[in-house]
Amino acid sequence: MVTIKDISEACGVSVGTVSKALNGYRDVSEETVKRIREMAEQLHYQPNAAARQLKTRMSHNIGVLFIDETACGLTHEYFSEILNSAKSEAERLGYDITFISQNIGGKKTSFLEHARYRRCDGVLIASVDFRSKAVQELAYSEIPIVSIDFMYNGQSSVMSDNVEGEYHLTKYLLDCGHTRIAFIHGEATSVTDKRLAGFHRACEEAGVEIPAEYLMKARYHDIELSREATRKLLDLEIPPTAILYPDDFSYIGGRQVLGERNIRIPEDISVVGYDGIRIAQSFSPKLTTYHQNTQELGIRSVRKLVDAIENPRTYLAEQIMIEGRVLEGNTVKVLKKQEVSK
Numbered sequence: 001m002v003t004i005k006d007i008s009e010a011c012g013v014s015v016g017t018v019s020k021a022l023n024g025y026r027d028v029s030e031e032t033v034k035r036i037r038e039m040a041e042q043l044h045y046q047p048n049a050a051a052r053q054l055k056t057r058m059s060h061n062i063g064v065l066f067i068d069e070t071a072c073g074l075t076h077e078y079f080s081e082i083l084n085s086a087k088s089e090a091e092r093l094g095y096d097i098t099f100i101s102q103n104i105g106g107k108k109t110s111f112l113e114h115a116r117y118r119r120c121d122g123v124l125i126a127s128v129d130f131r132s133k134a135v136q137e138l139a140y141s142e143i144p145i146v147s148i149d150f151m152y153n154g155q156s157s158v159m160s161d162n163v164e165g166e167y168h169l170t171k172y173l174l175d176c177g178h179t180r181i182a183f184i185h186g187e188a189t190s191v192t193d194k195r196l197a198g199f200h201r202a203c204e205e206a207g208v209e210i211p212a213e214y215l216m217k218a219r220y221h222d223i224e225l226s227r228e229a230t231r232k233l234l235d236l237e238i239p240p241t242a243i244l245y246p247d248d249f250s251y252i253g254g255r256q257v258l259g260e261r262n263i264r265i266p267e268d269i270s271v272v273g274y275d276g277i278r279i280a281q282s283f284s285p286k287l288t289t290y291h292q293n294t295q296e297l298g299i300r301s302v303r304k305l306v307d308a309i310e311n312p313r314t315y316l317a318e319q320i321m322i323e324g325r326v327l328e329g330n331t332v333k334v335l336k337k338q339e340v341s342k
Helices: 004-011 013-022 030-042 049-056 077-092 111-118 133-139 164-176 192-207 223-234 251-260 278-282 294-310
Strands: 059-068 094-101 124-125 145-148 154-160 181-185 213-216 241-245 270-272 290-292 319-322 324-327
Touching: 004 013, 004 030, 013 030, 013 145, 059 077, 059 111, 059 164, 077 094, 077 124, 077 278, 077 294, 111 133, 111 192, 124 133, 124 294, 154 164, 164 181, 164 192, 164 223, 164 241, 164 290, 164 324, 181 192, 213 223, 223 251, 251 270, 270 319, 294 319
Parallel strands: 059 094, 059 124, 124 145, 145 154, 154 319, 181 213, 181 241, 241 270
Antiparallel strands: 290 324
C-alpha cells in the first residue's frame, strides 16, 4: 500500500508537506501541491479511511433514504437518474454513499439509528413518506439533511419546479387550441398539489373551465391505474381532446387503451407525459412531455448537503428550485376552430 512517506520520497519533500498538500492547507505553494497530487495519482495513493475519520471526525459517508412504493427500486427512471448524478457528485467531492433503512443485520431499527450506526455525516431524503414520524425523526435530528421534492421547516430542499412545469405543459396544450383537457394526476402528495395548482392556473388564465370529471386521481409510475382512468375518460359523454398523464411511465397504460380502441395519437386525441425519461422518447409517435432536470437535482442536493457538513458555522438552509422544460414531441395536435367546438 502506498503511503504519504512514499509520495514524500518521490517528490523530495517532507511528509508534513505532503500531508498539507493533500489536505488543502494553504501554506504550500500551488506548484508543490500540483506536483504532490500528480504523484499521488500516479502511485494510486488511497488515504487511510480510519485515520482520516480520527483526524476530521468525519466518515465522509452520505446516507440516502430512498423508499420506492412502486417496487421498481433503482429501475425507477426518474429517481435512478437523480441518485446516479448524486452518487457521481458525492464521489467527486470525496464521499461514499450508503442506503439507509430500518434494518441492521435483521434487527428492526429506525432510520435515525441506522444513519448513526453507519456514521453518516449527512443524509439525502428522497421518495419516502416525508410526513411519517420515522422520517421526521431523522429530518429534525442532529444529522444534516437535504430533502428532494419536499421541504421541512428550517432544512434545505432541492425541488423540481412542479408548479411551473405543469403550468407550461398545460399552457402548451391550450396554445394548441385544446380546451377539453383531462388531467390524470398522482396520489395525494405535495408534488401533486403543486402540479394541480399549475394546471388550474394555466386554465384560469385562458378562461377555460375544466369539468370535475376531467380530473382523475391515479398514482405515479402506475400503468394499471392510468389505464383505468383513460377508459373512464374515453367513456364520458363528452370525452377530452387531450390528456395529461402523471408521468411518462404511467402513460404506457393509457397508450395501451387508446391502441385497443383504435384511437390514433394525435389525430384523434392528444396526450402528454411528465418527467422526460429516455424510454418515453423512443415511443412512436414521440411523446410530448416535461423534462425534469434530474442531473441538476442530484448534483445540487449533494453540494448543498456537503456544504452543511463541512461549513456548519456559515451554512444557511434554503429551498433550491430546479427548472425543466417542455419537450415537444409528436403527440399533440394543433386544433382548428371547428375541431375545438365539436
